[in-house]
Amino acid sequence: MSEIKFILDGREVTAAPGQTILQAAGVHGVRIPALCYNEKISRTTSCFVCVVKDVKTGRFLPSCSSCPSPGQEIDASGPEVRDMRKTALELLLSEHAGDCEAPCTLACPAHAPVEEYVRAGRNGDFLECLKILKERIPLPMSIGRVCPRFCEKDCRRNVSGEAVAINDFKRLAADLHYDEYLEDLPELSGRKVAIVGAGPAGLATAYFLRRSGIASVVYEQMPRPGGMLRYGIPEYRLPKAVLDRELAHFSRLGGITFGCGRKLGENLSLDELKNNFDAVAVTIGCWKPAAMRCEGEELAVQGIDFLQQTALAGWSGENPGKVIVVGGGNTAMDCLRTSIRLGSRDVNCFYRRTETEMPAEAIEIEEAKAEGVKFSFLTAPLKLRRENGKLILTCQRMELGEPDASGRRRPVPVPGSEYEVEADMVIAAIGQNTAAPGGIRINRWGGIDVSEETYHLEGKVFAAGDCVTGAATVVEGLAGGRKIALGIVEFLSGGQIKAQPEFTFNVSRGHWRSLAKDDLVYLKEDVSDEPRVKLAYIPLQERRTTFKEVCATTPRAEMMAEGQRCIECSCTAKGDCKLKEFSEDYLAVPDAIRGEKLRNGYDNRHPVIIQDRMKCIKCGICVKICQEVVNQNLLSLKKRGFSTKVETAFGKVLPLSCKDCGACVRECPVGALDWKIKE
Numbered sequence: 001m002s003e004i005k006f007i008l009d010g011r012e013v014t015a016a017p018g019q020t021i022l023q024a025a026g027v028h029g030v031r032i033p034a035l036c037y038n039e040k041i042s043r044t045t046s047c048f049v050c051v052v053k054d055v056k057t058g059r060f061l062p063s064c065s066s067c068p069s070p071g072q073e074i075d076a077s078g079p080e081v082r083d084m085r086k087t088a089l090e091l092l093l094s095e096h097a098g099d100c101e102a103p104c105t106l107a108c109p110a111h112a113p114v115e116e117y118v119r120a121g122r123n124g125d126f127l128e129c130l131k132i133l134k135e136r137i138p139l140p141m142s143i144g145r146v147c148p149r150f151c152e153k154d155c156r157r158n159v160s161g162e163a164v165a166i167n168d169f170k171r172l173a174a175d176l177h178y179d180e181y182l183e184d185l186p187e188l189s190g191r192k193v194a195i196v197g198a199g200p201a202g203l204a205t206a207y208f209l210r211r212s213g214i215a216s217v218v219y220e221q222m223p224r225p226g227g228m229l230r231y232g233i234p235e236y237r238l239p240k241a242v243l244d245r246e247l248a249h250f251s252r253l254g255g256i257t258f259g260c261g262r263k264l265g266e267n268l269s270l271d272e273l274k275n276n277f278d279a280v281a282v283t284i285g286c287w288k289p290a291a292m293r294c295e296g297e298e299l300a301v302q303g304i305d306f307l308q309q310t311a312l313a314g315w316s317g318e319n320p321g322k323v324i325v326v327g328g329g330n331t332a333m334d335c336l337r338t339s340i341r342l343g344s345r346d347v348n349c350f351y352r353r354t355e356t357e358m359p360a361e362a363i364e365i366e367e368a369k370a371e372g373v374k375f376s377f378l379t380a381p382l383k384l385r386r387e388n389g390k391l392i393l394t395c396q397r398m399e400l401g402e403p404d405a406s407g408r409r410r411p412v413p414v415p416g417s418e419y420e421v422e423a424d425m426v427i428a429a430i431g432q433n434t435a436a437p438g439g440i441r442i443n444r445w446g447g448i449d450v451s452e453e454t455y456h457l458e459g460k461v462f463a464a465g466d467c468v469t470g471a472a473t474v475v476e477g478l479a480g481g482r483k484i485a486l487g488i489v490e491f492l493s494g495g496q497i498k499a500q501p502e503f504t505f506n507v508s509r510g511h512w513r514s515l516a517k518d519d520l521v522y523l524k525e526d527v528s529d530e531p532r533v534k535l536a537y538i539p540l541q542e543r544r545t546t547f548k549e550v551c552a553t554t555p556r557a558e559m560m561a562e563g564q565r566c567i568e569c570s571c572t573a574k575g576d577c578k579l580k581e582f583s584e585d586y587l588a589v590p591d592a593i594r595g596e597k598l599r600n601g602y603d604n605r606h607p608v609i610i611q612d613r614m615k616c617i618k619c620g621i622c623v624k625i626c627q628e629v630v631n632q633n634l635l636s637l638k639k640r641g642f643s644t645k646v647e648t649a650f651g652k653v654l655p656l657s658c659k660d661c662g663a664c665v666r667e668c669p670v671g672a673l674d675w676k677i678k679e
Contacts, residue, residue, distance in 0.1 A: 007055075007073040021063035021074055022050055030076050033085060033582040035092070035669050036619035037064040041628050044620050048088045049582060052076045060084055082586060089588040092579060093507065095642075096590075097597055098615040098671065100506045100580055102570035104166060107154035109479040111502045112136040114151050114166055115568050121169040122563025126556070129173040130181055137170065138207035138478060139200065141178055141246040142229055144171025145238050145549075147475050148330075148361045156520055156569045158512045162532040164566050168554045175553045178249065186213040188255050191492050194219065194277040196264050199227020200474045201465025202283035203247075204481025205488075206256045212489045215255035217277075221263035223312075227285055228466075229474065231308045234334050235315040235547040236341065265437025274460060279488045282440065282448060282463040283481065286432035286471045292326060296384035299391060303331045303429030310338055315547045319343030321424025324393060326350050326381050328358040331471075332429035333365065336373045339427075340544050347373050348423075352380040352398050352411040371544050380411060382418065384426060391423045432471040445470065453499035455484045462487055505584045509569075509614065520567055521602050521612055523676045528564035572610070572678060573671020579617065600645050605653040608676055609665060611646075616672035618644050622664035630663050646672070 003014040008021075008030060015024035020043075025032050034050040037043070045065045052063045055073040060081075068074065075081055104114040113132055120129040133140045147167050155163035191214045195202045198220035206216045222231060226243050250256045262268040264284060273280045289302035303325070310317050323339040325332050328351035339347045349368070351358060354377045358365060369375070376395075383394040397417035400409035433446045441457065443449040447470055448463040450456060455464045464480035466472055486500045509519060535551040537543070543550055554562075571577065582588075600613035623635045623646060634654060638647050648654060658664075665673045 004068055004070055006068040006071060008068075009075065009077050015068050018067065021052055021061070021066050021068050021076070024068060025052075025063065025076055032063050032076055033578075033585065034064050035578055035582070035617060036621065038621050038625070038667055040667070041621065041624035044624065046619050047092060047617065049085055049092075051081060051084045051088065053078065053081050053084075085582075086586040086588050089579070089583050089586055090590075090592040092617045093583065093588060093590045094593040094595055095597055096507055096579065096615060096617060096670070097509045098507055098571045098573075098577075098612065099509050099569055100571050100574050100577070101503055102568075103154040103156060103508065103512070104151035104164075105570070106503065106506065107150040108136075109150065109473070109476040110136045110482065111479070112151075115566065115570055117173070118164065118166060118169055118563050118566045119568070121173065121559055122566065124556070124560050126169075126173040126559075127177045127181065129169060130177045133170055133173060134181070134183060136478075136482070137475075138204050138481075139229075139246055139474070140170045140174035141242050142200075142238055143475055143478070144168065144174055144553075145242070146229075146233055148473050150475070154512065156512050156515070156567060157565060159515050159520060160517045161529075165533050165554070165559075165562050168533070168535075168562070169559060171553050172556065172559050174246075176556070178245065182252060183211065185211065185253060188215050189213040191278045192216065193279045193281060193488060194273040195281045195283060196268065196273070197221075197227060197283035197285055197465070197467070198225035198258060198260075199283060199285045199465065200229060200477030201285070201467075201481040202227065202281065203250065204478040205281045205283060205464065205485045206250065206481075207253070208482045208485035209488060210253050210255050212485070214489065214492065216257075216281075218256065218258050219262040219264075219268055220258060220260045221284075223260055225258050225260060231311045232304060232331070232334070233474075234307065234310075234338050234341075236337070236543070236550050237334070239549050240315075270437075270439060270461070277460075278492055279460045279462065281481075281484050281488065282436075282457065282461065282467065283465040283477075283484075284434070284436065284467045285477075286434050286466040288433040288435035289428065290431035290433055292381060292384075292428040292430055294381045294383055297381075297428060299384045299386055300326070300426040300428040303327065303335045303427050304432055306335055306427050307331070307338065310342070315341075317342050322346040322348075322422070323425045323427065324348045324350055324421065324423045325427045325429055327429030327431070328353065328360055329429065329431065329471075330360050330364055331432070332427075333360045333368050335427045335429050336368050337371055339425075340371050340373065341547055345372065348421075349373055349375045350379045350381065350393075350395065351375070351377050353400065353408060354378060357400075357408040367550065370540060378411065380413070391426050392420055393423060393426055394418060394420050432466070434467045434470075436467065454487050454497045455480065456487060456491075456497050460491065462491075505580055505588070505590070507580075507590045518601070519599065521569060521610070521614075522604060523568050523572065523610060525604070526564065527567050528561065530561065530565065532565070533558050533562045571615070571671055572674040572676070573615075573668075577671055578669040598643065598645075603653070604676075606658065607656070608659045609654060609662070609673065610676050611654075611673050613645050613672065615670050616646055617670055618646070619669065620646075621667050621669065622646060622673055625663050625667050630661060634658070635664065 013028045035047040043065045050063045051060045053075040117129045117132040151166045152163035193216045195218045198218045378398040397414040398411040401412040404410040441449040462484040464484040465477045603611040
């Protein structure tokens with residue numbers, strides 16, 4: 001028989017007799033997605049992701065089982081077809097649950113691959129752990145000490161116990177190997193970028209630019225680089241010798257230099273930088289204190305100024321006497337605990353909401369209490385005055401009303417509840433704002449007005465970090481620095497500056513608060529149920545009287561054991577899942593079609609193969625591969641409709657010999673059948 005001529009996406013093509021539209025399209029360079037199609041087996045036609053449109057009849061056809069007819073006109077790429085494929089994908093996703101990425105990695109602002117570096121640490125390879133970390137975390141020694149542990153808050157081990165001590169893997173890996181490790185770097189391209197601000201965002205920008213072969217000069221207003229790491233985070237949390245050791249690594253990279261004592265708008269101009277550099281990154285942070293909004297607030301010391309002056313004095317100073325700190329964030333905790341170390345034994349925190357609403361990290365609050373800080377909740381300042389050499393703070397009791405824009409219940413004054421309290425020093429730690437020089441566009445929230453997607457300000461100028469987002473964490477600053485570094489690389493290569501998506505698509509089994517232990521998938525049989533490793537604190541009296549680091553790095557053997565507690569809950573097929581790939585291509589939304597998902601569980605009895613039925617899309621490929629290719633009948637589709645699932649006869653475990661075959665594993669498009677450990 002002669003070849004069949006038909007129209008495909010507006011051009012005449014040919015197909016061999018018996019060839020499907022899907023096969024013919026592939027020959028002619030038209031890519032049609034398909035999940036249930038596999039050339040090794042008979043046609044299944046179950047997923048309908050491969051639909052095309054017969055233009056003359058208006059019918060939609062599964063291209064994997066439909067053969068073209070002479071003169072037939074097929075639309076394989078038009079908007080209607082793409083929309084139908086998106087719908088088919090979203091129908092499959094409505095029953096699919098598999099954690100494309102682990103919730104710990106999603107929670108990390110820098111999206112560090114948590115499972116991978118924890119696994120390396122569990123195996124005792126902390127150099128590999130550091131190497132993995134440095135793909136996303138350019139300051140692992142600092143982050144390992146000051147990160148608020150977003151990852152641990154979403155760790156699935158919270159379902160039954162405590163989170164894995166994820167952050168401590170960073171600290172140990174960096175402490176062990178930071179001096180010996182050096183990245184494999186490309187040659188410098190000759191391009192040079194000016195970075196204004198040597199805090200976390202600026203340092204991250206310089207680091208990721210260098211990894212792309214671009215040199216930078218990092219300007220800093222203070223005498224030494226580090227930004228808030230040096231002048232805002234106290235010595236007891238981040239020893240400056242540790243920071244200096246980490247910054248020395250930047251000099252070893254080559255192509256990164258620092259210019260300190262240079263402040264934008266004073267002895268450094270934006271126009272000068274634009275004229276002398278290929279691009280400019282503004283990462284000036286938040287150094288402008290927020291107002292306490294009460295009469296006499298000029299008598300209060302600003303929290304960030306208090307910490308900065310103590311830092312410049314070498315983390316020493318006079319006993320401040322009785323101290324009241326107004327505020328409930330991490331800066332407030334730092335001021336309180338610094339006051340204790342300067343000799344005060346009457347240190348008080350006034351916060352207008354309850355402890356539950358405090359933005360400070362729980363561990364910071366707990367450590368402050370242990371060191372002797374007294375907390376007064378539902379207390380707001382009204383007026384500050386000086387009388388007989390003392391400060392008199394007039395306060396008012398509050399009660400919680402309805403939630404405000406932050407989601408926290410709004411504090412409401414209690415009429416007639418005013419009272420006065422005496423202090424030697426009142427520190428306002430309400431927050432910080434951006435102090436941008438004239439000529440830089442500011443948005444209505446007080447941050448630098450950049451593109452929300454790209455952090456592009458104008459022309460060759462980008463901005464990131466606290467000066468854009470408002471005061472945030474170190475790890476969020478690192479994430480922002482990476483974003484603009486990648487944007488600058490695109491800009492310098494002549495490409496369009498576009499957003500840098502971390503995860504365009506992700507399916508989740510659900511937040512740990514909504515899950516039971518039976519909902520978790522255990523890839524390993526030796527997951528440890530031992531309690532979480534505990535930090536080793538220095539004696540309390542030493543904490544209260546010195547600026548020594550409050551706790552030691554957890555030893556290697558203990559961290560290796562801690563790694564055994566990780567259940568590795570991301571999808572084993574996250575790197576080669578066709579459902580994820582096609583859903584990203586077609587912008588399918590995982591929860592576009594909502595409904596009950598069957599809790600079909602998983603089978604982990606085989607030593608090397610896991611069958612996770614929550615991921616299965618019932619394509620039947622595994623069943624037919626076993627029957628038609630391997631000539632076995634080990635798998636079959638059981639039940640009908642919504643309750644259909646793939647199982648073995650009588651629910652028996654797959655034979656041990658399957659480890660030598662693995663045909664069904666290799667052909668599964670979504671990782672419902674997969675190797676527990678991939679090579």
